[in-house]
Amino acid sequence: MKIVLLTPEQFDEFSDNHPLHSYFQSSRYANLMQSLNYDIKYYGFINDEKRLVGATLILEKKLIFGFKYAYAPRGFLIDYDNKDMINEVTEKFRLYLGKHKFVFLKIDPPVINNKRDKDGNIVPSPYTNDLIEYLQKIGYSYFGENKFFGTLKPRWNAILKVSGSSKTLFHNLDRSVKNKIRKANSRGVEVIKGTEKDIGVFYNFVAKKHYRNLDYYKKFQECFKDTFEIYFAKLNTEKYLRNIKSIYENEISNNEKINLEIQQAGLENNISNKLTNQKITSDRLLTIYKKELVTASQIYEKNPQGMIIGATSIIKEKNNSVALLIEGLDQSYNLLYPTFLLKWYIIEKYAKEGAIFFDLNAITGYFSDNNKFKGLNEMKLGFNADVVEYIGEFDLVINKTFYTLYRKTKMFHKKIRKQNK
Secondary structure, eight states: OEEEEOOHHHHHHHHHTSTTOOTTSSHHHHHHHHTTTOEEEEEEEEOTTSOEEEEEEEEEEEOSTTOEEEEETTOOBSOTTOHHHHHHHHHHHHHHHHTTTEEEEEEOOOOEEEEEOTTSOBOOOSOOOOHHHHHHHTTEEEOOOOOSSOSSSOSEEEEEEOOSOHHHHHHTSOHHHHHHHHHHHHTTEEEEEOOGGGHHHHHHHHGGGOSOOHHHHHHHHHHHGGGEEEEEEEEOHHHHHHHHHHHHHHHHHHHHHHHHHHHHHHHTTOOOHHHHHHHHHHHHHHHHHHHHHHHHHHHHHHOTTOEEEEEEEEEEOTTSEEEEEEEEEOGGGGGGOHHHHHHHHHHHHHHHTTOOEEEEEEOOSOOSTTOTTHHHHHHHHTTTOEEEEEOOOEEEESOHHHHHHHHHOHHHHHHHHHHHO
8 A cells, every 4th residue: 555645636536425524624624724824735545556546635843853743533534444545544654753853653544433312322233343452452542431522623522314204304303402503493583694794793693602702703604605504693783672572462362371271170179280381381471571571662662673693604515414603592582492493494405405414513421410511512413313333533653752742741732732623
């Protein structure tokens, strides 16, 4: 096998058709990272028949004293069932990078380690994945079975596989997710697609969720062009006021009906617990709706043209999939559930256009009740997504002395992770 340099066009042609393709292994992502002062190279793996059998984008970054590290975001595009290929590619890179003052090469392939249910339990399978052990055997240092967000790319993702019509997709959502989507609709929340001129508005909703600045997202938009999309949840304040007024009036009618039933039952000395509970529930709802009606009136008075209360961004992938990048909302309107409606809108839209997978991005691998990210897990898995556990992150050690120094010096360690996230 030979390692050769590829042009961006040659690399994209191979990557776009590979089973493990992701936008992290694309010239668009390379251009983005180049703008952040990374050196980039595209490598191809040529077999004895002179056929291209693998490829990878490599990001290069300087450390100290002229030393560098290399990163293949989401790993090499190769067949990870072929141990001979893995070993040969590894040895080729070990020799090549060793000649050019590299300390290590990082990979994090999107190879599934275990199939799990929504409670995190491993689903029995006749297939045994021994890739973690094999990579360690041939010289890779393993970051470990990280359950949270310690790796550069998520080790745990929530991925929805589309099957059936929109009606079926909605039916398969968890009850709580369906109720939140319905509430968003009933309160006048609407979804609109943003344009390139709206990137600043989008950034206002995600600025506190990530250290990346506005220029980063502008460059992201420039590099990914029409494969990058932003969507907004807009509160139609006039509709909100009209709808909550109707909901409140309907509940008044329901409450009066219950009162009449109670009066009639009282004459017969036969007031049931069911009727009493209905009255208690209706009284509670009236209080809630009345308060919400006042709030809706105030919001409409200040914002008669409506207002943006949430935003999300996605990448349309080449392999019939859509990846959620980042989302955010105005916490003042979190009980209108704008991000739930945004996700459902995008899922339904692209399912109709033939998308097969929706990557809802990171979750945690910790499923106990005391997990502070339990709400994140439940929200994403509530869209009927599967728990996907990847094998994780590995470093191919090239220079053991400097690698040991790097691992011991937390400053370098944290700096590298921050640069790549």
